[in-house]
Amino acid sequence: MPASDYDSACLPDILPLYYRRLFPFSQYYRWLNYGGVQKNYFQNREFSFTLKDDIYVRYQSFTTQNELEKEMQKINPYKIDIGAIYSHRPNQHNTVKSGTFQALEKELVFDIDMTDYDDVRSCCSAAEICPKCWTLMTIAIRVLDRALRDDFGFQHLLWVYSGRRGVHCWVCDEAARKLSVAARSAVAEYLSLVKGGDETMKKVVLSDPIHPFIRESLVLVERYFPLYALQDQDILGRKESVDKVLALTPEDVRKQLQQDFQNEKKPENRWNLLKDQAKRKQGTSKKGQHFEKEIMLQYCYPRLDVNVSKGVNHLLKSPFSVHPKTGRISVPIDLKELETFDPFAVPTISMICEELDRPRTVEEEEKSEETNDKENEKDAAESRKIRDYKRTSLAKYVKCFDQFLDVMSRSWKGELLKKSDLQKDF
Amino acid sequence: MQFSSRRKKFTTNSQTELYSHPLLFYVQPPLENISLMEFETFAVERLKLLKTIENLGVSYVKVSDQYIKKLEAESKALNFLYRPEADDRKPQSGPTEQEKRRKDHISHFILRLAYCQTEDLRRWFIQQEVDLFRYRFNALYPKQKLEFLHRNNLQYDTISVEEKKALHDKLVNSSYAVSGITVEDQDFYKVPFQDALDLVRSRKVYLKAGYVYIPHQEIVTIVLNDFRTRLSKALALTARSLPAVHSDERLQPLLNHLSHAYVGQDYSIQKNVGKISLEQIDSLSGKSFPLCMRQVHQSLRENHHLRHGGRMQYGLFLKGIGLSLEQALQFWRSEFIKGKVDADKFDKAYAYSVRHMFGKEGKRTDYTPYSCMKVILSNAPSQGDHHGCPFRHSDPELLKQKLQVYKVSPSGIIQILELVKGMHYQLACQKYFELTHNVEEASFSLNHPNQYFIESQKVLGGGRDIKRETDAPQKPQENSTKAPIAAPEAAANTQDVAEMTEELDSFFQDA
Ligand code: SF4
Numbered sequence A: 001m002p003a004s005d006y007d008s009a010c011l012p013d014i015l016p017l018y019y020r021r022l023f024p025f026s027q028y029y030r031w032l033n034y035g036g037v038q039k040n041y042f043q044n045r046e047f048s049f050t051l052k053d054d055i056y057v058r059y060q061s062f063t064t065q066n067e068l069e070k071e072m073q074k075i076n077p078y079k080i081d082i083g084a085i086y087s088h089r090p091n092q093h094n095t096v097k098s099g100t101f102q103a104l105e106k107e108l109v110f111d112i113d114m115t116d117y118d119d120v121r122s123c124c125s126a127a128e129i130c131p132k133c134w135t136l137m138t139i140a141i142r143v144l145d146r147a148l149r150d151d152f153g154f155q156h157l158l159w160v161y162s163g164r165r166g167v168h169c170w171v172c173d174e175a176a177r178k179l180s181v182a183a184r185s186a187v188a189e190y191l192s193l194v195k196g197g198d199e200t201m202k203k204v205v206l207s208d209p210i211h212p213f214i215r216e217s218l219v220l221v222e223r224y225f226p227l228y229a230l231q232d233q234d235i236l237g238r239k240e241s242v243d244k245v246l247a248l249t250p251e252d253v254r255k256q257l258q259q260d261f262q263n264e265k266k267p268e269n270r271w272n273l274l275k276d277q278a279k280r281k282q283g284t285s286k287k288g289q290h291f292e293k294e295i296m297l298q299y300c301y302p303r304l305d306v307n308v309s310k311g312v313n314h315l316l317k318s319p320f321s322v323h324p325k326t327g328r329i330s331v332p333i334d335l336k337e338l339e340t341f342d343p344f345a346v347p348t349i350s351m352i353c354e355e356l357d358r359p360r361t362v363e364e365e366e367k368s369e370e371t372n373d374k375e376n377e378k379d380a381a382e383s384r385k386i387r388d389y390k391r392t393s394l395a396k397y398v399k400c401f402d403q404f405l406d407v408m409s410r411s412w413k414g415e416l417l418k419k420s421d422l423q424k425d426f
Numbered sequence B: 001m002q003f004s005s006r007r008k009k010f011t012t013n014s015q016t017e018l019y020s021h022p023l024l025f026y027v028q029p030p031l032e033n034i035s036l037m038e039f040e041t042f043a044v045e046r047l048k049l050l051k052t053i054e055n056l057g058v059s060y061v062k063v064s065d066q067y068i069k070k071l072e073a074e075s076k077a078l079n080f081l082y083r084p085e086a087d088d089r090k091p092q093s094g095p096t097e098q099e100k101r102r103k104d105h106i107s108h109f110i111l112r113l114a115y116c117q118t119e120d121l122r123r124w125f126i127q128q129e130v131d132l133f134r135y136r137f138n139a140l141y142p143k144q145k146l147e148f149l150h151r152n153n154l155q156y157d158t159i160s161v162e163e164k165k166a167l168h169d170k171l172v173n174s175s176y177a178v179s180g181i182t183v184e185d186q187d188f189y190k191v192p193f194q195d196a197l198d199l200v201r202s203r204k205v206y207l208k209a210g211y212v213y214i215p216h217q218e219i220v221t222i223v224l225n226d227f228r229t230r231l232s233k234a235l236a237l238t239a240r241s242l243p244a245v246h247s248d249e250r251l252q253p254l255l256n257h258l259s260h261a262y263v264g265q266d267y268s269i270q271k272n273v274g275k276i277s278l279e280q281i282d283s284l285s286g287k288s289f290p291l292c293m294r295q296v297h298q299s300l301r302e303n304h305h306l307r308h309g310g311r312m313q314y315g316l317f318l319k320g321i322g323l324s325l326e327q328a329l330q331f332w333r334s335e336f337i338k339g340k341v342d343a344d345k346f347d348k349a350y351a352y353s354v355r356h357m358f359g360k361e362g363k364r365t366d367y368t369p370y371s372c373m374k375v376i377l378s379n380a381p382s383q384g385d386h387h388g389c390p391f392r393h394s395d396p397e398l399l400k401q402k403l404q405v406y407k408v409s410p411s412g413i414i415q416i417l418e419l420v421k422g423m424h425y426q427l428a429c430q431k432y433f434e435l436t437h438n439v440e441e442a443s444f445s446l447n448h449p450n451q452y453f454i455e456s457q458k459v460l461g462g463g464r465d466i467k468r469e470t471d472a473p474q475k476p477q478e479n480s481t482k483a484p485i486a487a488p489e490a491a492a493n494t495q496d497v498a499e500m501t502e503e504l505d506s507f508f509q510d511a
């Protein structure tokens, strides 16, 4: 696997190549400029860079795409973070009167990190991931994407692989960018079901009536649960993990199941026995007995870092930033292909830089001629860059980003039209 | 300042109408004349009520029975309306409901003036007023609630019968308040989710495409949101007319005091003078000083200097715990001359200000020790300063370290930092008091550093006599020489100042 070729020691050598020839600056600017609908939106945005030896520089800001490009090509950051849109240029924050420099807007963001699932995955721990536990991220995306769209009415969701062990979501709708801190935390809490740390065993407790949001989420979770939990994690196989599951059931049920499990070893059948018990309970007792649902949610439901979502001024790793540890590029995830998204197939920086050195195929030559003709009004460097990333495995991720931007730009056009109409009225 | 009698008549008529409902939305500022005396009493009492609300809000769940009971008791004690009945029979004692409503109205607007000045003040005021409003709205009878909405023109979109049918199951499953039977005859309001965050957060409503569907019982959430938004806008507007207030020589000092006011003793009356020797101060600062004073003391000992803000905060505090002028002079001199200041320079440059604090120079006003509110809200420390409230002005990380040094248990530190995070600085300080004095629950509600000291001495058994001697009258602010209510000489006073504030409403004109 080419990923193993990556060596963080070579970053200083290949980062310049990446920022000079591969980083999709024009899309990046197109995104953060949001059609220029609001004045100074790009100019007042905070960027922060991690340089070699973990040197961290905050409050960088740029007036144009060109300025951003030049600076990144000069300092070649190991990592890029995106912050809020402030009341003033972030790079001048020291010169404005204290108290007046304030974070005003930012995308609503979510950060889901595999390390938060350590108590429910047995395949890996900490920063490790494998195809087995990656399903957790797939579930997280499915559940949150649905809720953010159907419940909250957001439309412009950019899902991004973090480059290592998690995913980020950038909700880019105008309404989302304008949310207050209180509103962000309310959204994040609405979406949080798993509560409690290492000291809590039972982390999901449902009560009647079960809210439509939880029902919808359960429909999605149920789809993945048998494969993920019963097969891949084998939670009803080994003794210790069986005990962990049974600890989440009421005492009388637990005793019964312990007996039943002696004669039944197959995880699927064991799960059915457990479900039968739940059904029986629900038939008799009035109070909410939803332990089978609670178990599914505890093992599969997305675990969010609420603090990341709450703060307007919180920084989050930027799409297309490199992950310095793995070398993988933080790439957008195409939800149409979510089920087959493979984090291990995401290109590393060394891989795409190598691909750049490969001799071109005839086909590619022809294609690039075409693009060249079409875009001959653009300056040569720009179009060369376009050809460059298209020759690497980064291409399909940039394309996905493009599609996202195309959809979003329709809403800017509406805004801009409204604005110019207003002007005509005067 | 001359008003025609025509206006007065109009005022009286509209007043009955204005106060015919127990709950006000405070759309209109009061139009009548009030005396400075009433102005002050009303304001101070509302402030007390808001303080109570802040304290209760941390100790109890805001809609719990206990919370409601305590708030009811406090409202009653302070003669603010506490029951929704429109009972206008003259009670055996105390004001009528009408009078209480008038007081509620006027006092709210006075505090708007005092609390619009800074972001911090506004935030505090809005939070308490919103909580007060919630409690009152919830106490109304259903019919009164509808009346209230109607009177104030609060209309929210309801959903159609068809939509209700289509969403029937979802609505039933979204709220305890709704069952299959009640859903039909209930109104559901549809508002953007941003307007009902509490209901979203706790998943108490159905949410679809960015809108929440709120059953009628929960309408308080929308009304509150409206209340909050309007109040915050109004305060911003009022702040703009502040220059006019500031140019009013009578109002300005009063309002400034209000915004820094604490409600309780003012600790300026010195009956315990000379009870403390200078040698005791070091040990007392560790045992019985609140952190704000311990911090300035420590830095004074280390640097042999304190800048103006620190000298004022600390000097007045020391006066409050019983240092005499002579002791104070000796104390400051001996410390300052260890630093860069010689005795001669001290006498020339600093002795004056110490005497000033004791009212022996200049205007001879007796300076009152700073309350927590004053320490927390005014004159934030900057580079080189050591004054201020550590719970408010220290970096949480630094505060944590400091608490560790002072041997607060890790779990105690977490509790304190939680309170700090919620911006409940005085409660954090009180928690610190409880933890360091080994008391389960402090029997006082902290609002003054000198109070902290006295309570600490009480617990440590050192201050039994100090306590007896500081039974100072409840004095709302320093330069009012009269007791606020109905002392004979105050009545005479009232006449002089009567009608001074007749244009209270003019400050709200563009609001
Ligand atoms: S809360 Fe009051 S007494 Fe406590 S440290 Fe702050 S200002 Fe001082």
Ligand SMILES: [Zn+2]
Pocket (backbone or CB within 6 Å): A121, A123, A124, A128, A129, A130, A131, A132, A133, A134
């Ligand atoms: Zn794994």
